[in-house]
Amino acid sequence: MPSRSVKIVNSLKSARGQEFLRRRAFPAAIPFLTLAFWAAFGEFGLLMAATLLPLPFLLAPLKAASQAEKDEADFDGLTGLLLQTALERRMDAQMAHLTDVGNATATFSIKIDGFARLRENHGDQTAEEVLRVLANRIRSALRSKDIVARSGDSAFLVSLDPVPNMDLETAIQMANRFQASIEESIPLQMASIYVTCSIGFCLSSRLNRPSATAMIQGAEMAMSEARLSGTSNIRAYTADMGRKVISRRKTQSEAARTLQKDQIKAWFQPQISTDTGEVTGFEVLARWEHPERGILAPVQFLDVLNQTGQMGELADLMTRQALNAVRAWDDAGFHVPCVGVNFAGDELRSPTLVERIQWELDRNELDASRLGIEVLESVIAGAPDDMVVRNVEAIAKLGCNIDLDDFGTGHASISSIRRLPVKRIKIDRSFVTNVDRDTDQQKMIAAIVTLAERLDLSTLAEGVENAAEHAMMSQLGCAHVQGFGIARPMPFEDTIKWMEDHKAKLGPAIQIGQKSG
Numbered sequence: 001m002p003s004r005s006v007k008i009v010n011s012l013k014s015a016r017g018q019e020f021l022r023r024r025a026f027p028a029a030i031p032f033l034t035l036a037f038w039a040a041f042g043e044f045g046l047l048m049a050a051t052l053l054p055l056p057f058l059l060a061p062l063k064a065a066s067q068a069e070k071d072e073a074d075f076d077g078l079t080g081l082l083l084q085t086a087l088e089r090r091m092d093a094q095m096a097h098l099t100d101v102g103n104a105t106a107t108f109s110i111k112i113d114g115f116a117r118l119r120e121n122h123g124d125q126t127a128e129e130v131l132r133v134l135a136n137r138i139r140s141a142l143r144s145k146d147i148v149a150r151s152g153d154s155a156f157l158v159s160l161d162p163v164p165n166m167d168l169e170t171a172i173q174m175a176n177r178f179q180a181s182i183e184e185s186i187p188l189q190m191a192s193i194y195v196t197c198s199i200g201f202c203l204s205s206r207l208n209r210p211s212a213t214a215m216i217q218g219a220e221m222a223m224s225e226a227r228l229s230g231t232s233n234i235r236a237y238t239a240d241m242g243r244k245v246i247s248r249r250k251t252q253s254e255a256a257r258t259l260q261k262d263q264i265k266a267w268f269q270p271q272i273s274t275d276t277g278e279v280t281g282f283e284v285l286a287r288w289e290h291p292e293r294g295i296l297a298p299v300q301f302l303d304v305l306n307q308t309g310q311m312g313e314l315a316d317l318m319t320r321q322a323l324n325a326v327r328a329w330d331d332a333g334f335h336v337p338c339v340g341v342n343f344a345g346d347e348l349r350s351p352t353l354v355e356r357i358q359w360e361l362d363r364n365e366l367d368a369s370r371l372g373i374e375v376l377e378s379v380i381a382g383a384p385d386d387m388v389v390r391n392v393e394a395i396a397k398l399g400c401n402i403d404l405d406d407f408g409t410g411h412a413s414i415s416s417i418r419r420l421p422v423k424r425i426k427i428d429r430s431f432v433t434n435v436d437r438d439t440d441q442q443k444m445i446a447a448i449v450t451l452a453e454r455l456d457l458s459t460l461a462e463g464v465e466n467a468a469e470h471a472m473m474s475q476l477g478c479a480h481v482q483g484f485g486i487a488r489p490m491p492f493e494d495t496i497k498w499m500e501d502h503k504a505k506l507g508p509a510i511q512i513g514q515k516s517g
């Protein structure tokens with residue numbers, strides 16, 4: 001048992017003890033100290049007392065100011081959340097006694113999907129407002145002792161106060177809670193915005209020696225893993241994730257050589273008419289059919305192909321496979337009016353593009369109207385360069401259809417749309433999500449459809465995920481729909497069976513329609 005005097009000394013050493021000494025005990029003792037100095041050293045003592053005793057009071061504000069500056073440096077000016085370094089310090093303190101008392105904790109890395117694009121499309125001010133709203137939402141989903149920080153432009157870190165019962169189930173529930181609150185509509189001045197987020201988390205029980213750095217690394221690794229599977233995913237850190245990261249790096253260098261190996265294939269996603277329900281086309285989406293890792297989405301290889309200058313080859317490959325598919329559908333008795341191929345900005349600058357497209361059409365004896373070219377709105381926004389304009393015009397002159405992809409995200413001016421021979425706009429998924437329930441979304445779609453009608457353009461809604469969104473898009477006058485609610489992208493081999501099933505489903509519906517009409 002510590003003695004009473006030891007306890008008093010200890011309590012005086014603590015921060016509160018020192019504050020007590022500085023504010024109360026020391027000033028009270030000044031007269032006594034002055035007398036003691038005078039008694040011991042005479043006039044010289046008096047001089048010393050007058051010079052030295054006020055010093056602690058003069059220096060205290062300086063110390064307080066530097067502490068305030070330090071505190072300020074710990075916080076993010078925009079969201080008011082801690083910064084990552086400050087979070088790490090607090091986590092270390094929190095975790096020091098973790099295993100002694102049998103508690104566990106979890107760290108979450110939360111990343112807003114596509115935030116750079118949101119900033120590009122809506123501007124800095126809106127992006128900052130969105131971050132502030134999301135920071136508040138995360139904070140209000142936490143208890144007072146949990147710690148949250150902003151890390152990087154559009155990511156957050158959360159570390160929970162250690163508790164005895166922090167297990168996988170509880171962590172998943174927490175992640176779901178963060179995700180649900182982040183993905184709710186964000187009301188802004190003009191309209192609401194929807195964002196999705198990817199979350200990775202690391203449980204301290206999964207690490208041999210949990211430390212702040214290890215927990216954050218684990219959570220961030222899990223978050224990167226979640227992002228690889230698309231948007232709005234949640235992943236838990238597992239010990240083999242480190243190995244996967246190494247294997248992924250290998251995959252990327254392999255991707256650079258993969259086009260030659262015939263592993264990149266065109267997959268097909270159907271587009272249907274909201275009027276008749278009939279198939280009006282398919283969009284071609286590239287998939288890497290990897291012998292060990294399964295089917296990989298473009299996000300895992302497009303960057304590498306771009307960096308190694310192979311986008312042209314990809315476009316050729318996709319066009320070839322797209323037109324082969326049209327030929328095969330025709331031969332099997334299925335009429336698919338048009339197949340759409342995506343072209344990156346760089347590829348649209350190729351001086352030989354038009355000839356190559358013409359050659360592929362001729363080789364398959366197909367009319368040019370059977371091929372559509374999808375050009376991103378961002379490519380023609382502002383002042384599209386001469387080569388792009390020349391190529392797009394020449395492709396349209398051949399008779400191919402030009403679709404403006406991701407419409408509503410790239411700020412193309414109406415005059416640039418008019419200048420180019422665009423036939424149809426593909427309304428971006430961000431306007432379609434929740435359109436059945438959100439009146440702001442409905443107003444945006446109604447405005448886009450009216451604009452398209454006035455400009456004599458057709459419309460297609462992307463990312464239609466369910467029957468309710470499909471019905472609303474149809475009601476709002478959008479001519480075509482595409483999305484998981486109709487079908488996911490599929491390999492060529494599955495397309496004929498899908499069209500047969502679709503036709504069978506459509507048959508009775510059309511008959512009912514005809515009887516009642």
Ligand code: C2E
Nearest residue numbers: 285286297298318342343344463464465482483484485489
């Ligand atoms: P995109 O052109 O906007 O293609 C639509 C993307 O949305 C596809 O992703 C598709 O799988 C996905 N999607 C379709 N319906 C839904 C839905 O209902 N919900 C959700 N959440 N997503 C849906 P994917 O295949 O991963 O392609 C991503 C992007 O990669 C494409 O976006 C396109 O810009 C690019 N891309 C794909 N293939 C090619 C290609 O051959 N060449 C070029 N240059 N770019 C390509």
Ligand code: CA
Nearest residue numbers: 283342374405
């Ligand atoms: Ca597209």
Ligand code: CA
Nearest residue numbers: 405406426462
């Ligand atoms: Ca698109």
